[in-house]
Amino acid sequence: MSVNSRVCDRCIRKKVKCEEHIYHCARGHLTYRFAQVICSVHTALAALKQASHARIRPKGEGLVHHAGLDNGSSGSGSMPTQSPPGDPMLDRNLASGGTHQQALQDFTELSVEFSPYGSMTAPSDGQFGHTGYYLEPGQERDILVHFFDEVHAAIPLFHESSFIRLYDNGLACRDLIVTIVTVTAKILGPINYWKTEDVHLCMGALLKATASENDSSSTQATLDRFRQECLLAYYEFHQFPGPPSWMRVSRLTRKAYAVGLHQVENPELCSAFDAALTDQDEIEDWRYVWWCVFCLDSYSNISSGAPFIVELESINTALVRRPNCNDTAALASTPKVLLPEEVDHLWKTTQDVVSGGCMNDFNIHMITTTILRQAGNLLRLRSEGKRLPTRNAALKGTLATLRLALPPRYLNPARNVLRAERSADHHTRLTNILHLQMVRLITSMPQGLEANEAEWMDNWQQTLETCQDIVSVVEHWNSQFSPRVDPAICFITFSALRLLNGHRRCITDPNSPLLASLSQGENVLLLFIEQFSSMWAAPKVLIQQFRDAPTSTPLTYADIDRLLSNFKSPLHPKSLQPSALSLNSAEIYESLDSTMNFADVWSFNPFDSGV
Structure with missing residues (x-):
């Protein structure tokens, strides 16, 4: 009889089931010595069951289902399963017999190679565990x-x-x-x-x-x-x-x-x-990995006002064809769709996505992220003092054609109950709408009050309209679905909050009916960001800095023009100051690892002009 198929003598005498077959299936090999240890510890484990299911498990238990074999990962990620130190019930059971205690000791020593679980004891930095x-x-x-x-x-x-x-x-x-x-x-x-x-x-x-x-x-x-x-x-x-x-x-x-x-x-x-x-x-x-990297590159650089690493014309990876609803049958029959090299052809890509059978909100999200990248690049160049009216007008045209290429009622912020739209899909669609509204907001920002006052006023009024549209989108938000959405949208609502605040402060008539509407809009946007601040630190930073900045001092149009000429992305390095955080800032990082170094974490001042 081979070693791998032999039941040990102890199991035969005790009439217990040998666990060897489990190991043979999971690992494909097993030494006879290890089989003996498994069987000898079996009785000890039975005695410990009544001690709150004692946290020591035989190596066969759970290995088949949770062995966690490392598929190419450089880390091992497993460590020996042990009992918590100082467990009085466990200590009493172990003290009942030296044989059991020795068996458990042997088991612990041999389980290093085979254990699929993390340590049940104090945190460890061992090779096989995670702190x-x-x-x-x-x-x-x-x-x-x-x-x-x-x-x-x-x-x-x-x-x-x-x-x-x-x-x-x-x-x-x-x-x-x-x-x-x-x-x-x-x-x-x-x-x-x-x-x-x-x-x-x-x-x-x-x-x-x-x-x-x-x-x-x-x-x-x-x-x-x-x-x-x-x-x-x-x-x-x-x-x-x-x-x-x-x-x-x-x-x-x-x-x-x-x-x-x-x-x-x-x-x-x-x-x-x-x-x-x-x-x-x-x-x-x-493909999903690539497009997630694409989003991370987009959001991190838009928020910081930095050039992108990913170049649109370099991409030859198709949009995803497998919907998130786990339907893999669509892969073979759905044609591949690529992003265009020129953003002014995004409307064609949108039509291909909508009509080609790969219509899902993730692909629309990639399209809206692409045009948002162009707007972010325009905002970065604008902050560098460059006037780019031709590019701004071209982006407006691209946005117009893209909006028209979307399905009917797609831009309606209300959930489409007539088509049984799921609430989760509705919030993904709301995110895409916010992307498009942010593009519109950036392309509408006035520049150069003295050069053309009439045009400046028209653009300033358009920003108010867009901010109100953003508020209407946020009003349909259900915070239950906030974890399912990238919190980078807080940078969009924060920008709208700043501009709404500027509009309110420009009104000189204290009896203007617009004041109440603008104040309500500010509250809605601020509460929206607060919803995300319960999970993330970045929104907390935005809220704190907005509240610390002057938000009630009256402003003139000249003041607004000066503010907009210095308008930067929320996390632009020049807008961030490496100063000590205020007393309230401890709340921002109270949920973070105290061992991390926060020397390079900056706080944001959205009104760095001092107005």
């Missing part, structure tokens, strides 16, 4: 379900059913699982079975470890590694606004370029995968 991570499998899976239900739509990196199946079969990357669970806990927390300080420790360790890996040329460019880095870049950008988070997004974007994710449709230039050996589902996963 502060000690969730039970059921708890871990519960948070994963919440991730897909409440967070995933904001950064759709996964095919939900496929990933859950891999997880249940023990084939999902362990580092990726820990990252998903920790990010979800940070966004939706606190969680009653995971201490807040341990969540902080785990997130801090993940950010620190991946930051050093990003600087290493040995980091593997696997699909799961890219997904992990996208999640961490998304989290850090909104929770730690400042140079470190921008650099993380920048490194991620350049890494995506290095492996050719911008050229997925050209196998000669894309080295991320072997096109001849990779199925269409996995290639579609790579």
Whole structure:
């Protein structure tokens, strides 16, 4: 009889079931010595069951379903399963027999190689563990379900059913699982079975470890590694606004370029995968990764007023064809759609998306993000003192054609109940509408009061109309769906808030009926940002700085013209001052890891002209 098929003598004498077959299936090999240890510890485990299910598990239990084999990840992500120190009930059971205690000791020593779980004891920086991570499998899976239900739509990196199946079969990357669970806990927390300080420790360790890996040329460019880095870049950008988070997004974007994710449709230039050996589902996963990187590059640089890394004309990666509703059958029959090299052809791409069978809000989101990038670039050049009336007029025309190419009622902020529009899809559509409204707001900003006062006044009135439209969109918002949306839209509503405040302060008649409407609009936008501030730090910074700035001093049109000539993106380095945070600023970072260095976190002054 072979070693791998033999039941040990102890199991025969005790008439208990040998756990060896579980290990043979999960690992494909097993030493006879390890089989003996498993069987000898079996009786001890039975004695511990009554001690609150003691947290020591036989290695066979759960391995098949949650082994977390690392699919190409550079980190191992597992560590020995141990009992919490100082557990009196556990200590009494162990003291009942030296044989059991010795068996458990042997089991712990041998389980290092095989354990799929994080430590159940104090946080550890061991090779096989994640600091502060000690969730039970059921708890871990519960948070994963919440991730897909409440967070995933904001950064759709996964095919939900496929990933859950891999997880249940023990084939999902362990580092990726820990990252998903920790990010979800940070966004939706606190969680009653995971201490807040341990969540902080785990997130801090993940950010620190991946930051050093990003600087290493040995980091593997696997699909799961890219997904992990996208999640961490998304989290850090909104929770730690400042140079470190921008650099993380920048490194991620350049890494995506290095492996050719911008050229997925050209196998000669894309080295991320072997096109001849990779199925269409996995290639579609790579497309989702690229477009998430595209969004991160867009939002981080628009908000900071910096040039983009991704060049539109360099992209030869098709928009996604697999809807987020897990329908993979559409892949074979749906034609590929690419973004145009020239933004004035975006309306054609929109028509292709709408009529070509790949109509989903994620693709529309990529189109609206593309035109928003052009507006952000225009705002950056404008802040540098350049007058670009021709480009501004061209972008207005592009916006007009794009709006007309959208489906009927798409720009109506109300949910389309006649077509059974889901609330989640409705909020994704609201986000796309806000993108288009921000483009309109930027292209309407007046410039040069002295040069042409009549034109200046017309443009100033258009900004008021657009701000009111943004308020009407926000009024349809349900905060229940805020975790499903990228909080970068707070930069849009913050810009509208600043301009509405300027309009209100320009009114000289205290009895004007417009005053009440403008004040109400400011309250709506401020409350909207506050909804996101319950989950993210960046909106808290915006709220604090808006409240600290003068918001009631009357303004003249000359003052407004001077303010608009210095109008910069919310996180532009010149608009940020490296000064000590006020007393209220402790609230901004109270949910963050205290070990992080905030020396480079800046606070934003939206009215840096002092008016």
